[in-house]
Amino acid sequence: MNKKTISYKTTNSEVFIGNDVFALLNEYLRPYLNGQIFVLVDENTLNHCSSLVISSVENLNNAEIIEIPSGEESKSIDICYKIWKTLTDFKADRKSLLINLGGGVITDIGGFVASTFKRGIDFINIPTTLLAQIDASVGGKVGIDFEGNKNLIGVFNEPRVVFIYPNFLKTLDKRQMLSGYAEALKHALIKDEKYWKELQEGSMLADSLCWDKLISKSVEIKNKIVCSDPFENGERKLLNFGHTVGHAVESYYLAEDYLPLLHGEAVAIGIICESYLSNKMNGLSDIDLENIVQYITQFYKLTTIDSEDFHKLIDWMKNDKKNQNSKINFSLLKSIGEATYNHSIEDEMIFESLNFYNQITKPIE
Template sequence: MQSIQATSYPIHFNENGYEALNFHLKENKYSNLFIIVDSNTNEFCLPTFLPLLETDLTIEIVEFEAGEHNKNIETCVQIWNVLTELGADRKTLIINLGGGVVTDLGGFVASTFKRGIDFIHIPTTLLAMVDASVGGKNGVDLGNLKNQIGVINTPKMVLIDTQYLEKLPQNEMRSGLAEMLKHGLIYDKMYWEQFLDLKLIDFADFDSLIYRSVEIKNEIVTQDPSEKNIRKSLNFGHTLGHAIESYFLENENKTTLLHGEAIAIGMILESYISMSKKLIDQDDYLQIKSSLKSIYDDVIFEENDIEPILELLIHDKKNEYGNIQFALIEGIGKIKINQSVENELILAAFEDYKSS
């Protein structure tokens, strides 16, 4: 597949990516190479990746325990200390090999170590391929609050190799699929319609669907790298979805939700709000709701869950001057940003979700 050119870096696919990576290593005089992995990618992905590297550089592997709960500043401090102890300098290259937690955290570590060193993302989950690794956002959670600390800083390249998906659990595949569905809902109605019946999808050609999803995100980010305008459209489903994800992450009585599972709920809720504001009609809403509910299991919300979720909205990064800002769909394939939503409407959306 042809590489995609982002604003200041290329996105390569499959075998072309390793050619580009090895050429980059040859052309740049790096002092050493650090590969950041989590415990999963160290076991399942690193053995595939290392033989494809062509370099005489000293390679150090830095591993941290997998899981969203480790995407925090404490893990960053541990990695910064390891980098220092093992002689990383301004000419060190970091490769982040892993899912969204690894690319988010690893990009932040690289962007802040010695005021910034080069890094490359190699996403190994569907979510990271179509979302987390593309666009230059790097950061960590603050307690249970998602992505509160971070920077926008681009890698030298992103290398997407879909062979890593062969070992990915089905629930992780569904998690990544949520972001692909979002890209259709906010930007490309024909793309959304390809997912209406998953039984008809030719998964032998799934690479082309991944490619289109990356293309959509890159087209949006290229127009608005610093999220002042149209890039906010990528937050559809995330205002409520992130609050739900955070609440389930901190509540020991709840089963932690994967990112895409929470975002799928957020998209249903925010589609209901879009319908209530007459931005989409009821048929579109019912199509979205039934499609997402056919893929993702229903999540039970008790009466005492909703108020804490609403309180978490206060910390959403899109809020301005104390007002909660939503990105809502205006017809499938279109978006309307900077929308204020009353609590009563949010409560009605939860009631509708729970009722069917």
């Protein structure tokens, strides 16, 4: 392995990060050369990523490409059917391999299809968005959406191995980059004050030479948490910081026919509201709250949420599959770099946090 490649062992897999990971991928493909290899892409990763991978990896010479449309709508049972059908038409067997080359949509659905086809075939992930590289790359959650509910159908199953090539981010648009960046902010806020300070220096996002550092720090933090609690009985709940309000905002925007927010954009709103709750309920200092809000407002377009609709957001929060006994469950910061989980918070306090958010926003256009 090249000295510049960074690697992490996860519960049952391994993640390699670096701009020379494809030589290693070639080696990992050897055991599959007697079977069939499939590469799942969408039109964007077909255009921007597939030729580089295929031309750099000799053992992919005979691989079959399976293309599905880009976008969250593809995380559906209909698209699963199409992929299962293609695998069947090509007579894929249990020795076949599926390589998922794309963002979180491709790695989620590809992982799910592979986990269920003939009771499970191996899959390898090559995440190509910042969100997928720093978040979906670790943790073994694969699945699809159902009846408007995100990730309702799925399993825990890890890829054989993950290869992260940071330079793929060069073709990703700024809005998508920032969406992924919200997860990096979350990782720093819940676990690593030093990382938070490094992020604030600014170059980690702006300078492509720093991307491997950004990705590896986030992967390291997420991986450590997941390894300590793979099935989310305790510590892993910390990763839900920003996501209780965030998921509700994401679903609300979708249901109300507003222009949909990207996942990380909703999480940025969630981080603001939940930092406010952390300040009121969990000892986060005023100065830390101000620091977080000030940093986030620099990057994200924050629009006002109609206060008449706050109850709808609360309803979405009550629907969250992570709740137990119908109480809304939060992970909150104690300070920057330290968080605790299992806080159930009264509706009134949540309303207050949404009002706090609205005070720093612009009216919807």
